[in-house]
Amino acid sequence: MAAEENKKIVDAMYESMNLNQVGAMKKHWTRNMVWDGPAGIGKKHGVEQFEEEVRRPFIHAFPDKVGEDIVRLFEGDWVAGTGFQDATFAHDWLGIPGTGKRVRVRYMDFWRIEEEDGERKLAENFVLIDILGVLEQAGYDVKKVLQFVGSKPPEFFENISTQSQR
Template identity: 35%
Template sequence: MSVASNLTLIQNMYVALNAQDLEAHDQYWHEDMIWHGPPGFGDVHGRDRFKYEVLADFYKAFPDYHVSHEIEFADENWIAGTGYLTGHQKGEYLGLAPTGLPVKMRFSDFWSVVDGKLKENWVMVDHVDTFKQLGVDLMAAINQR
């Protein structure tokens, strides 16, 4: 695929993410895709598991979920981006009960592209900062050990 088509692929996938349109993801992800999530999630194999066990839970935790990239780049086989997810925590997130607090979650993604669809995704999330915004100081908890 071309650089332009790969950037369009990820931009369109983000439209589906922000619309919380789970079924639209079938056109962007391979059925046997792998999502390498950040700590607390682990690897998820398969598009349906990704949609219903990862995305659906994010939408419950942050019903006003919105993601955007600050930086994105691609070549013929790879796409990368970094940006923010914003929303208010209205549901459980990684064991943390709903706080109602706003969050601006910094993330980075790397995707491999095979035959015009996303095949694998490696995700990094700044959970230290995210949890601090939600009232939990992870570094203080670690330093108290």
């Protein structure tokens, strides 16, 4: 029974997610939810921060995106899923220039569900997003990007961001 209830919770969240509207997720998440994303995006505390700092830029970059799990597993209060978000890369995302072309963004999610105000909701989400795959689809030679990044000390990139702010 718990697995079927958890499936309905995640299915309902996906319906709202695929509307591509900021604010549509609030009814599915606890107020103090934690979204723990990949490097470059980071951890977000609370549904408002998640909506503004994760969803808004993602929807802006990929306005017609549609996400769909291809595998979903259930264990107690946990649900795991992996799949794709297919979309047009319309605008910049994480500093990667939009291309106007279709992309497939791979992801993996682990959600924890808990009760809040008598209703079971998503409370925690560990997320892996294939950012390197997006770079590759945007035309970057990822091997060369990684070799370049790996050949520079972290201070090199701090200097770049400081210089670009001048």
